Amino acid sequence: MFETVKDMMHARSKTLLLTLEHRLSRILVAWVLIAGAASALRLALNPVGGIVTPEGMLPYLLLTVAPYASTLLALRWFANGDLQPQPTTRLAVIGRWKSIDRREAQTDPLYGASGIMVSLLIGMMLNVPVRALEYLAAVPALSGDVPLWLSTLHTAMSFDVVVFSSLYMIAFVAALRRVPLFPRLLAAIWICDIATQLFIAELLGGTAGLPPPVASALHSMLSGNVQKVLISAALWLPYLLLSRRVNVTYRSRVPARAGLPDSLQ
Numbered sequence: 001m002f003e004t005v006k007d008m009m010h011a012r013s014k015t016l017l018l019t020l021e022h023r024l025s026r027i028l029v030a031w032v033l034i035a036g037a038a039s040a041l042r043l044a045l046n047p048v049g050g051i052v053t054p055e056g057m058l059p060y061l062l063l064t065v066a067p068y069a070s071t072l073l074a075l076r077w078f079a080n081g082d083l084q085p086q087p088t089t090r091l092a093v094i095g096r097w098k099s100i101d102r103r104e105a106q107t108d109p110l111y112g113a114s115g116i117m118v119s120l121l122i123g124m125m126l127n128v129p130v131r132a133l134e135y136l137a138a139v140p141a142l143s144g145d146v147p148l149w150l151s152t153l154h155t156a157m158s159f160d161v162v163v164f165s166s167l168y169m170i171a172f173v174a175a176l177r178r179v180p181l182f183p184r185l186l187a188a189i190w191i192c193d194i195a196t197q198l199f200i201a202e203l204l205g206g207t208a209g210l211p212p213p214v215a216s217a218l219h220s221m222l223s224g225n226v227q228k229v230l231i232s233a234a235l236w237l238p239y240l241l242l243s244r245r246v247n248v249t250y251r252s253r254v255p256a257r258a259g260l261p262d263s264l265q
Helices: 002-022 022-043 052-075 103-108 118-138 148-176 181-206 214-243 244-250
Strands: 097-099 253-255
Touching: 002 022, 002 118, 022 052, 022 118, 052 148, 118 148, 118 214, 118 244, 148 181, 148 214, 148 253, 181 214, 181 244, 214 244, 244 253
Parallel strands: none
Antiparallel strands: 097 253
């Protein structure tokens, strides 16, 4: 019975993976339409400083376009991602593994981004609308003369949402296209994400005139962002290091001892 359930879950993961691959263009178009409408609504509702100028609209344009453009670029960069060479230096050194050639890896039953990997793919993709929604809800549109602290806050948070929405979509495509550098790319994004949250907190903490209620709310939001990244890393890093599927797909290696169970698939 356990094997039957396992086979059903694996079949569903393959179906989800095929859906992501074949409908990615539709998903991107839907993102542009929904994010564009949400940004327009944010610009129309209570902008600070009067009518929003074209410069004030730029962050919302980038919020809408950047993940779309970065995904298209990544699809082009990683068109033959599984043919890219393995890195010369291994950072994932936990466990005993045996290197195999690319052709042998591709014939392994666990080769590919299905199984539990699909959950990671979906999580990276969902990170984009969640991050955008938090930004649109927390950061007001600006126009005209505004206090320095508010301008700094808006610039910092706009940079954060645009850059990391794009980076997580690039990592999503790298995983989908089985790029060997995907695991360390995602780890690097996690590190940069945490560092950026801490930098924003330090930057705004030293900005004169920041109202205490805003400072408190900002601290809660940035702390929440750091916690979410740490939780993601704690959940997925062991899988990225120890999963046979990840190792055979992205590192072209299998357990050194034959007969070991295919755990953490």
